[in-house]
Amino acid sequence: MVPLWLAEAAEDDPQAAEAARRAWQDTGRLPPETAQELADWVTARVTDTGFNQDEGPTRPGPRITVADKEAVHRWLRGQGHRV
Numbered sequence: 001m002v003p004l005w006l007a008e009a010a011e012d013d014p015q016a017a018e019a020a021r022r023a024w025q026d027t028g029r030l031p032p033e034t035a036q037e038l039a040d041w042v043t044a045r046v047t048d049t050g051f052n053q054d055e056g057p058t059r060p061g062p063r064i065t066v067a068d069k070e071a072v073h074r075w076l077r078g079q080g081h082r083v
Helices: 002-012 014-027 032-044 066-078
Strands: none
Touching: 002 014, 002 032, 014 032, 032 066
């Protein structure tokens, strides 16, 4: 999920996305503010909610499930971040 988020973040703020990428690649961790941005992003991107196309969001790209969101939140909490 992190590479997908970084790719999208780079479209809005390439410098911030590159700094987050370096931190993640060098240490396997994200700074607190960046971790919260990832948590918010994955929550907003949940597309597999059980709704049909008329009721739920449709986004290009991979489907992100509630389980994916929970896995990212669990990973962030495991690193000591508040999510």
